[in-house]
Amino acid sequence: MGRSRPAPAPAEAPSPADSAPQEGGGRVVQAAGRFRELVAGRPWRRRRRAILTTAAATVLVLLAAVAAAIFLPALQVQQVGVSGLGYVEEDEVLAAVEPHRGDSVLLLPTSDIAADVAAVPGVREAEVERSWPDGVRVSVTEATPVGMLTRTDGSTAVVDAQGQQLPEAAAEGAELVPMTVDAGAADPEGAAVAMSEVLASMPEDLRGSVRSVTASSASDVRFSLALEDGGTRTVVWGDAADSELKAEVVQALLAEPGTEIDVSSPVAPVTR
Structure with a gap:
């Protein structure tokens, strides 16, 4: 005889709480219990809200602290130190910095101040640094005077390597x-x-x-050169x-005979 198969377990009847008779003979399944877990708040959502709230509060506190520091009198520029000066007047450098006195050291535009100081006659470049808590340091590099320029109208000026006029004090000890500049020069500024x-x-x-040096244009520079024997030689240099x-x-x-050396074209020099 073959083994008899076990009878299938009877299906679990829906409880009265999960079903209810429907008109016409059907039943409606109550799904409220099944979806209650899906719509309930998850713990990680609560943690995320807490983190965001804490972060926002921290940012607000930091912004408030920075704003308070900006307007704090103890952090406003009061002291200005200047170094590197020779012939440039310190008062002129301080005048360039003066518009920023009382500004917050935190927001001090150091590059703008350096540009203003560099515009002072005689200043070749400047560096500006914050000096905590209420100061600023300005380091100046002065332009080097190279010549005393006589213009076509007879006026004179001390000039640097770029032809910029320097304060008269730059001539002391230099x-x-x-x-x-030759009379009738077509480009006196270019010549200078x-x-x-x-x-x-x-x-x-x-x-x-x-x-001595003379020129009538930017490409016609000539100078007188002193020799060891006491004589002189004229050099036609051309441009720079x-x-x-x-x-x-x-x-x-220099050892060649003649009174003039023309090196305006250095690969084809001429002596006269």
């Missing part, structure tokens, strides 16, 4: 080469700048022998380009 650039780019040993090569050629041709 060895300045006389620079003259070119003479300054030529002097600044010239090797120091050659510049020490220059007695190739200064190192031109200086080497001049030194090589």
Whole structure:
């Protein structure tokens, strides 16, 4: 005889709480219990809300602290220190910084202040640093005077390597080469700048022998060179380009006869 199969377990009848008779003979299943877990708040959602609330509160506290520090009198600029000055007047540098006195050290525009100080005549560049809690330090590098320029109208000025006019005090103790713009020069400003650039780019040993410089344009710079025997030689330099090569050629041709050396084209120099 074969084994008899076990009878299937009877289906669990829905409890009265989960079903109810429906008109027409059917039943409606009550799903409230099944979805109660889905709609209930999860613990991680509550934690996220707490984290966001704490973060927002922290940001507000930090913003309030920064705002309070900005307006704190103890952090407002009161002290200004200046270093690196020689012939430039300290009062002129302080005047450039004065508009920022009383500003918060936290928000101090150091680059803007440095630009304002660099615009003072005689200042080549400037560095500005905060000095906590209520100060600022300004370090100045002055422009180096290279010549005494005589303009076509007869006025004179101490100038730097870029042809910029410097305070008269810059001439004190400096060895300045006389620079003259030729009368009737078509470009007197260009001539003045070119003479300054030529002097600044010239090797120091050659510049020490220059007695005077003249020009009628930016490409027509000439100077008088003192010789060891007491004589002089005129050098036609041209523009400020190739200064190192031109200086080497001049030194090589000083022993050649003549009164003029033309190195405006250094690869094809001429002696006269």
